[in-house]
Amino acid sequence: MAVSAPPIPWLIKGMTRVHMLFHKLSGGRLFNDLGGDDVCFVEMTGAKSGRTLTIPLMHVPYREGVLLVASQGGAPSNPAWFHNLVKNPDIEVTHRGRSMKLRARLATSDEKPALWRVCEQHYAPYAEYRTRTDRDIPIFVCEPSA
Numbered sequence: 001m002a003v004s005a006p007p008i009p010w011l012i013k014g015m016t017r018v019h020m021l022f023h024k025l026s027g028g029r030l031f032n033d034l035g036g037d038d039v040c041f042v043e044m045t046g047a048k049s050g051r052t053l054t055i056p057l058m059h060v061p062y063r064e065g066v067l068l069v070a071s072q073g074g075a076p077s078n079p080a081w082f083h084n085l086v087k088n089p090d091i092e093v094t095h096r097g098r099s100m101k102l103r104a105r106l107a108t109s110d111e112k113p114a115l116w117r118v119c120e121q122h123y124a125p126y127a128e129y130r131t132r133t134d135r136d137i138p139i140f141v142c143e144p145s146a
Contacts, residue, residue, distance in 0.1 A: 040066060040095040044081065045088035055081055059095070060122040062115075065102050066093055068140040069119055074132025085140055093142065102142040115139050 039056040046053050060067040072079040085091065089104040107115050119139065120127045130137060 038095065040093050042068070042081070043092040043094070044084045045090075047083040047087040053081075053084065057081070058123060059093070060119050062118060062141070064144050065100065065142040066095075067107075067115060067119060068104065068142060069126060070138040070140065071126060071129040074129035074137075076133055076135065078135070078138060082138060090145060091142065101145045103145045104140040104142045107139040107141050111141070112139060115141070 038059070040059040041054050042057050043052060043054045045051070057068055060069070068085070070078050070082040085104045086106070091102050091104055093100050093102055116126070116130075116139070
C-alpha cells in the first residue's frame with residue numbers, strides 16, 4: 001500500500017480558520033467533527049505571541065483528560081500548537097459543550113508504546129501518519145489541573 005503525502009501546512013491553517021469561524025457562528029452547534037471524527041477545541045496561549053488561541057484538534061479521551069497527538073497528518077515537522085503547549089502547558093479543552101482545565105505534558109518514551117495503542121485504537125489513521133515521517137511524533141498527556 002502506498003503511503004500518501006501529509007497535508008500541506010497552509011491548507012491546514014486555512015481550513016482551521018474556516019472550521020473555527022463556522023463553529024463560532026453556529027454557537028458551537030456545528031463543526032464538532034472533522035471528517036466524521038470528533039474534535040475538541042483547545043484554548044491555549046501562543047508561545048511567541050502570548051495571545052489566547054483556540055483551535056480544533058483531534059483528541060483521544062484518556063482517563064480524566066485527553067491525549068493530543070502532534071501528528072499534523074505525518075508532516076515532517078511538528079504543528080505550531082506543539083510549541084504553544086510546551087511553553088504554556090495550561091489549557092482548556094472543550095468537547096461538545098463540556099470544558100475541562102487541563103495541564104499538558106509530553107509523554108515519556110516509556111509511556112509512548114502503550115499510548116500509541118490507545119491512540120490508534122481510537123483513530124486508526126494515526127498508524128499511517130507515523131509511517132509518513134521520520135520524526136518521533138509527540139503525544140501530550142493532558143490531565144486535570146491541580
